[in-house]
Amino acid sequence: MSKKLCIIGFIFIIFFISINGTINNFINPTLVVCLYISLPILILFLISDFKGKKANKNASIIFIIPVILGIMAMGGNISEAYTLNLAKQNYNTFNINKVTKQEILDENNEENIQNNKKSEQNNEKIEETIKENGEVINVNDDNYMDTLNNVYQNVDQYIGTTINIEGCIFREGPEIDENQFCAGKYYIYCCAADMSLVGFLYQYNNYQDVIDGKWYKIQAVVSKRESEDPYYGKYTEPLLMVKDISEINKPNNTVVYQNY
Amino acid sequence: MTITDMSIIFTSILLEAIPFLILGVILSSLIQEFVSEDTLKKIIPKNPFLGSLVGIIMGFFIPTCDCAVIPVTRRLIKKNVPLNVCISFMLASPIVNPVSILSTVYAFKDVKPEMILYRVGFGILSAFIVGILISFVSKKREIIDEKKIKFNDEKCGCGGIHQKEDSHFWNIVWNSKEEFIGIMKYLIIGALITTIAQFVIITTGLNLAVNNKIIQIIVMMVFAYIISLCSTADAFIGRAFINQVSNSSILAFLILGPMIDLKNTLVLCENFKKKFVFKLLLLLFIVVLITASIVGI
Numbered sequence: 269m270s271k272k273l274c275i276i277g278f279i280f281i282i283f284f285i286s287i288n289g290t291i292n293n294f295i296n297p298t299l300v301v302c303l304y305i306s307l308p309i310l311i312l313f314l315i316s317d318f319k320g321k322k323a324n325k326n327a328s329i330i331f332i333i334p335v336i337l338g339i340m341a342m343g344g345n346i347s348e349a350y351t352l353n354l355a356k357q358n359y360n361t362f363n364i365n366k367v368t369k370q371e372i373l374d375e376n377n378e379e380n381i382q383n384n385k386k387s388e389q390n391n392e393k394i395e396e397t398i399k400e401n402g403e404v405i406n407v408n409d410d411n412y413m414d415t416l417n418n419v420y421q422n423v424d425q426y427i428g429t430t431i432n433i434e435g436c437i438f439r440e441g442p443e444i445d446e447n448q449f450c451a452g453k454y455y456i457y458c459c460a461a462d463m464s465l466v467g468f469l470y471q472y473n474n475y476q477d478v479i480d481g482k483w484y485k486i487q488a489v490v491s492k493r494e495s496e497d498p499y500y501g502k503y504t505e506p507l508l509m510v511k512d513i514s515e516i517n518k519p520n521n522t523v524v525y526q527n528y
Numbered sequence: 529m530t531i532t533d534m535s536i537i538f539t540s541i542l543l544e545a546i547p548f549l550i551l552g553v554i555l556s557s558l559i560q561e562f563v564s565e566d567t568l569k570k571i572i573p574k575n576p577f578l579g580s581l582v583g584i585i586m587g588f589f590i591p592t593c594d595c596a597v598i599p600v601t602r603r604l605i606k607k608n609v610p611l612n613v614c615i616s617f618m619l620a621s622p623i624v625n626p627v628s629i630l631s632t633v634y635a636f637k638d639v640k641p642e643m644i645l646y647r648v649g650f651g652i653l654s655a656f657i658v659g660i661l662i663s664f665v666s667k668k669r670e671i672i673d674e675k676k677i678k679f680n681d682e683k684c685g686c687g688g689i690h691q692k693e694d695s696h697f698w699n700i701v702w703n704s705k706e707e708f709i710g711i712m713k714y715l716i717i718g719a720l721i722t723t724i725a726q727f728v729i730i731t732t733g734l735n736l737a738v739n740n741k742i743i744q745i746i747v748m749m750v751f752a753y754i755i756s757l758c759s760t761a762d763a764f765i766g767r768a769f770i771n772q773v774s775n776s777s778i779l780a781f782l783i784l785g786p787m788i789d790l791k792n793t794l795v796l797c798e799n800f801k802k803k804f805v806f807k808l809l810l811l812l813f814i815v816v817l818i819t820a821s822i823v824g825i
Contacts, residue, residue, distance in 0.1 A: 274712070275705075278546065285539075285543075291543075294539060294540040294543050294544075295540055299543075299544055299547065303543060303546060306547045309550050309554075309704075312701050312705075313704065313708065316698060316701040316705050328713050330713055330716055330717065333716055334539070337534075337538050337539055338535070338539050341535035341536040341538070341539040345532070345536075346532075346533055347530055347532070347533050349533075350530075353730050353731055354730055457764050458758050458760050459541060459543065459544040459761075460537055460540035461540055461544075461726065461755075461757065461761075462761035
């Protein structure tokens with residue numbers, strides 16, 4: 269296979285994914301800039317190949333693979349089945365403090381049963397006493413990660429704040445109770461290979477109506493819950509009480525990034 | 529999980545790697561064009577321990593990721609820079625990369641800030657030790673696979689016939705292009721294998737937590753090797769394992785990941801002999817395993 273065709277293939281993939289508007293579903297915006305800087309260099313490589321020097325051998329036919337897979341990937345639309353498996357494996361989580369449920373879920377441990385009852389009562393109390401403070405945060409792709417960071421790090425300051433947000437539902441995890449679920453968007457550090465699902469934890473009485481893998485628009489009020497971790501001890505994390513929830517079509521943009 | 533998902537993951541790995549690979553081949557070509565062997569001989573001490581240290585310091589001044597550093601290393605070896613210097617540079621550069629350090633700071637500053645120092649410090653130490661050891665067990669003739677490179681000009685090795693009127697600029701472009709195409713072939717294969725391995729791990733829900741401390745470290749090292757993430761993402765993925773696995777194994781994951789992975793092993797095989805690559809892998813695994821075990825945080 270001619271080296272010219274290889275280089276043209278790479279330029280083609282970058283160009284058409286960019287035109288398609290889905291390049292941000294593949295790599296971090298900072299790396300997109302680096303990729304665009306690489307484009308004129310690739311063109312220079314192509315020109316040098318035309319300049320008359322003779323190379324010893326052509327390139328391998330293996331270079332056809334990125335072109336074929338690049339065309340198949342052009343939509344950049346990763347499936348919920350993949351990301352749910354990712355979330356289920358606890359491969360990534362936004363909140364690094366994990367609760368080991370072995371003690372808490374042990375039905376034979378009387379002390380833990382009593383602790384669970386107290387915890388449920390505390391949650392009910394939080395739900396009864398939570399008052400909205402009139403502040404509203406409308407979360408969009410630009411402030412998604414900043415909002416997540418701020419609320420997690422300063423929970424008490426946000427108690428009572430109403431948050432309007434979109435997210436994909438997942439609820440299999442050791443720290444998620446029966447009437448709770450997580451909803452989030454896909455967070456990319458560098459490229460889609462390191463993607464994770466990040467979002468808030470929600471509590472909702474009609475949790476059975478919420479379906480894993482579907483996208484919802486959620487209005488919820490910030491509350492908190494106390495959890496315990498064998499390494500870090502007790503800690504507080506935000507728990508959002510759902511006021512309103514409605515299913516939506518999968519958004520065009522499902523990926524968020526950290527603003528550095 | 530669909531073939532589209534796999535295509536997206538594979539394409540994203542390549543799109544991320546292309547700019548850094550281009551950076552690496554250009555640096556390599558600049559060294560070829562402008563830095564003579566005599567200059568390098570003056571800079572680099574003959575003492576192997578000091579030489580490895582210089583290699584690590586070079587990593588600070590030529591900070592590259594694990595993709596970009598391989599063509600630069602190969603060029604230095606061809607310029608007869610001592611092997612210990614080249615290997616120490618190759619292994620240290622992705623760890624002392626400012627972006628890599630920043631990502632480690634951001635990932636661990638709130639949960640385990642000492643991990644930042646451990647990653648950089650023990651990463652440099654591992655690079656130093658492996659650089660020294662590999663120079664004892666490998667000779668230069670065992671390293672570069674001459675069969676794969678057809679020289680028209682022994683000094684250049686670009687594989688092209690030189691014209692008298694060739695300028696520095698077009699020599700650099702030509703050299704870079706030839707190296708880029710050569711390395712990309714193996715990067716494509718590596719990215720394909722990595723994508724499939726990631727899918728297997730994710731869809732089977734593989735549990736990486738084991739009870740034995742040493743085996744846990746080995747598991748995390750193999751995991752780092754297979755998933756082939758860049759050194760920036762390694763930090764955040766490593767953080768997610770706090771409370772699931774031991775801190776020693778997270779450290780091993782953070783040190784080994786930037787230095788070598790499945791994708792880069794295939795790139796190394798492009799112009800280094802397989803026997804040398806195998807020795808390097810083995811030494812690296814052993815040194816990182818011992819380092820992480822001893823630290824025992």
